Amino acid sequence: MKILKTTLQAAGAAALLMGSLTANAQWFPLEVEALEKDGSRSPATYTALEKAEKPWNICVSFPHMKDSFWLAADYGVTEEAKRLGVNVQVLDAGGYTQLSNQISQIENCVAGGAQAVVIGAISQDGLGNLVADLKSKGVYVVDAYNGITSEGVDAHVLTIPSDEGLRAGRYLAERHPAGTEKVKVGWLPGPAGAGWVELFNSGFLEGIKGSAVEIAETKYGDTGKEIQARLIEDMLQTHSDIDYIVGTAVTAEAAVPVLRARNLTSKVKVVSVYTTPGVYQGVKAGTIEAAGMAPVVLVGRIAVDQAVRLIEKKDVLRNIGPVGRVYQKSDVDNLDIDTVLAPRNFRPVFRVEAK
Template identity: 55%
Template sequence: MAAYRHYLPSLAIATCLAGPALAEPWYPYDAVEITPPFSADGKSSPVSYTPLEKAEKPVSICVSFPHMKDAYWLGVDYGVAEEAKDLGVKMHLVEAGGYTELAKQISQIEDCVAGGANAVVIGAISYDGLNNLVAEVAKKGIPVIDLVNGMSSKDVTAKSLVSFYTMGFETGAYLAKKHPKGSEPVKVGWFPGPAGAGWVEDANKGFLEAIKDSAIVALPPKYGDTGKEVQLKLVEDVLQAEPDVRYVAGTAVTAEAAQGLIRERGLKGKVDLLAFYMTPGVYEGIERGFITAAPADSMVIQGRIAIDQAVRAVEGKEFIKHVGPKIFVVDAESVKTVAKTNILPPAGYKPVFEVE
């Protein structure tokens, strides 16, 4: 770790759950580095992440999101916008409108690069579908940062993301602990998100791996876009087809959308909800007792780190190539002590598309 003069030793950090005020620095932050970088089975090592104080030259960063339809990406937007302001760089954000809009995402990024972006940060719609584009951008000497969702491209400069395999695994492990092997079997409806997205496939593998030696019986995955209407319809269909379902687990949108349905049908306490990542709606649902648990992946920090990586790459400074915040599970007990700072956007936050 001596090579990274901006990364403090892991022991120097107080736990990220301590919850400083919003006005105070978000760093140093408890994180995990993967070595070798970009490897599926790399070694995880604790690191403490501290960004640059300011950019040393003018930098313009293009940020591309799949959509801005749910609070998760709003949180990532808060992270990239705030870090761009902190570092004193320009940021232009585009969003494609949904996980079916791969061609639009590619076109938007091409326009960004043509417009003079010095670096590109991508929340990818498809695990493999942007590889040709990334190769072309990289050939121009423009750094590409893989943010949140994951891409299979070997031409990316850095990754700021967590393992969605671990997110799914932690969610499944939470259930497996409640219903160990040998106890009465219980059914779980499983809603991992849009088919084909890298983060969805990873979460699906992790969840199924965690429950395989337990009394949890997972129904076949129900894939769908992370719009509330789509997820609500999927949950309604499963509850009708499988009236003895004990849990509904899936995306944050799934859990948020299902709360009203569970109340309306008088199923509270009979069908419990879990999400495999955190949003403000999931956090509030846990506080109110309508959602059982969810791992927190600190999406705000993922956004902040991606901007810092981009600036470091443009300026030729050292950076960790593959890193993400440490994951921890929030439930009814721990939600009382977990501060929202850094794991969620502020209440009432509106999307920011430009930082000048």
Template identity: 50%
Template sequence: MKKTMFGLMASCAVLIGATALADTKWFPYPVQVWKPAFNMDSPRTDLDYVALSKAATAHELCVSFPHMKDAYWLGVNYGVTEEAKRLGVKMQVVEAGGYTELNNQISQIEDCVAAGADAVIIGAISFDGMNNLVKEISKKGIPVIDVINGMSAPELTAKSLVSFGEMGAKTGAYLAELHPAGTATVEVAWFPGPAGAGWVEAGNSGFADAIKGSAINLVATKYGDTGKEAQAKLVEDTLAAFPDLDYIVGTAVTAEAAIPILRSQGLADDIKIAAYYFTPGVYQGIKRRQILAAPTDSTVIQGRIAVDIAVRALEGRSFEKHVGPELYVVSQDNIKSFDPTSTLAPAGFKPIFRVD
């Protein structure tokens, strides 16, 4: 499809330092735009996303994440805070503590709005559970941007996210290609993440559809929080219940947790691992040939775009209502050509909760 350019490049009349100049190099970035917006089944158009050079004023943004337990959300944290610095806006970042903490996430966002947030960016714990909150915030004229996980509230200003259904489908299709119909059956245990989260339900559906008609026998689907301890327990229990397992497939945390467990049980050569999203642990696992593959959703870029859209909405500038980076599978075959800066926080990066 025809590519277009969105937004304006930084003006040469503005004097900027070398570091700031380097920061602009994340764009233009290849994305896809859904129209009509907020429907993952809508037709998509390819676009080169170009962000603003600077915000007109130092807006106060509130960003809410489900947790900061794993490197996936660390990447999103890096993306939103770096973009806030680049654009010259203020930011408060809060994290609820886990996917069981919906009420805490709602309370934190309410406190953020009461403290004077001009716009809110939400990585939601629940697909439907934030709807009343989003409605109330939007009534105040405050833009609400849905990032990463997905929400069903019709009052949302915009979405910066990809289809987790497609993420799951890409991993499923990768395995189905390895084990097409007519070949020897393989047993797969699937760990989609915490039940009820929008991204999990979408990923689960996409994976299940993609393996239909293949030689894959899905022997177990195990839901659970994406903390490493929770996923490790699920993996251990599943290995005990299914001694003939061929694959462990699921969240990035599942894949990371499975590596030492399989090694300790002497199963590393017998059971293969794949994930349906990307983290530094998955990156290292693929490089070390401990993990087969995982699709990347350019996590850092999703965070950056969410911040850029929030600023555009506050300043009455044009913006795309539903946008996400193009997806592709990173495997042992193409890992050397993969650019991790689109997806992973730099080594040693610590969570940032305030930008002034």
């Protein structure tokens, strides 16, 4: 294993076994994956800075703060800002259709004197001009969560939807390997055409390849709970021999009452590609068989640490893919949920001022 002797932070499987995190908790060192330009991956150990040299100013831009994923991201970046002693302003662009708003918010924030920007991108390809402008001004750019294609980005720490789909597929493939009795899956990856949905789909298909798992039908649809419930109802009506409902966290949450109403709870199992508070409770209760869980909170912590490292011209692990895994009722109590979700009573924090 490659050991990074300088202090580099990251998100990994070991992190998911840690105790409860607080603003001052030492959440590192962590085992992580370093992603190379050729697509290869190598394990590394990442250790964060103990403190920033100065109370630097950092802008953080997210697409929105409407769901548990981005709340967890906000929790991660703001808690790490407190720990490191830096100033952070968090920007909410208003949704995935608001690219121009994201760009103008970042420009305004940087005009206030930021030395670095952390961006949860609305568009992978739509921020190239902004990144180039920031670089010309000497402002560092950290690409967090979603991915930015611009070569001007200084560091990446990403959640990778294809990996999440792959983990869910492999979970089923390991339970139903080639040569065993065939099982049929109703697969609901999300809204058609969305980039992250296509990545979920490609990863899932790769994960079940060569196994006894068959997709009875793939249904695309918006991730509203009512819409997902209707898609599940339609699928169950068409395919009476389905063994699993697999899909987004909203799909999993919607499937539980649908299956209960049809007395299919013992026959049809539910697997979620990723985790929300409802999915987490479902796994604990056993109404959802399994769910993929990636350390979303830690990705936010990493991104802020990377920004500080760049400002202070210290070594940076420039391309990180967090390591997640699939949990079941039997082992979910081993998970430190504070690495995946914000605390239950957490409300969005938009500014942290160094003390």
